[in-house]
Amino acid sequence: MASKLNQLKCKAGQASQFVAKHGTAYYRQLIDQNKQYIQEPPTVEKCNLLAKQLFYTRLASIPGRYQSFWKELDCVKQLWKNKHELKVEDAGIAALFGLECYAWFCAGEIVGRGFTFTGYYV
Template identity: 60%
Template sequence: MASKLSWLQSRAVEASRLAYKEGGKYVKQLVEQNKHHVQEPATAEKCLLLSKQLFYTRLASIPRRYEAFWKELDQLKQTWKNSQPNEMNAEDAKTAALFGLELLVCCWAGKVVGRGFTFTGYYV
């Protein structure tokens, strides 16, 4: 156990050295590649405007996402109703599993929001 811990520690030190040495180059390259996304002048007012635009754009997309959710649920119901259990293929099973996971995540997010964005309880 101690040898694995020392090995893990040496690997972490090696990774941090690599990140320190190459991180600056990577960030500069990333900024250069994406400088067309940068807003000039970079002021607090511009940041506030962009954050408001993002918020209201997301808010405006809720009805479309809500309709898509119910449409997806109806499709899943029809698929479930029209097929026999032994006729269900892997793709239908994956779709049902992903839909169930989506519902679980939505319920979990609702719980977190309801608690005032505190992460306590069974899901941590």
């Protein structure tokens, strides 16, 4: 355990040296490439204004997303009513989507447990 801790300290030291040496150049390059997104003047008041604009813009988008949800649900209902006309490709896509949702659920459960796999002991 002590050797792994020393390895971790060594790696952390190397990473901090790399960041200290190259971090400033990377920061300047990143700022130069994204100047069009920087608001002038860069003040706390401007940041607060942008945060409020983002919040209320997302709040205003809820009715549109609500309508889109019900349109999608209506499409699914129509597919279910006409399931006898359903193609194998469409059923396969739906099955893959369901499998993907289940896999994300399982991955979320594993992450929530701290990346541990548990089982039942008999």
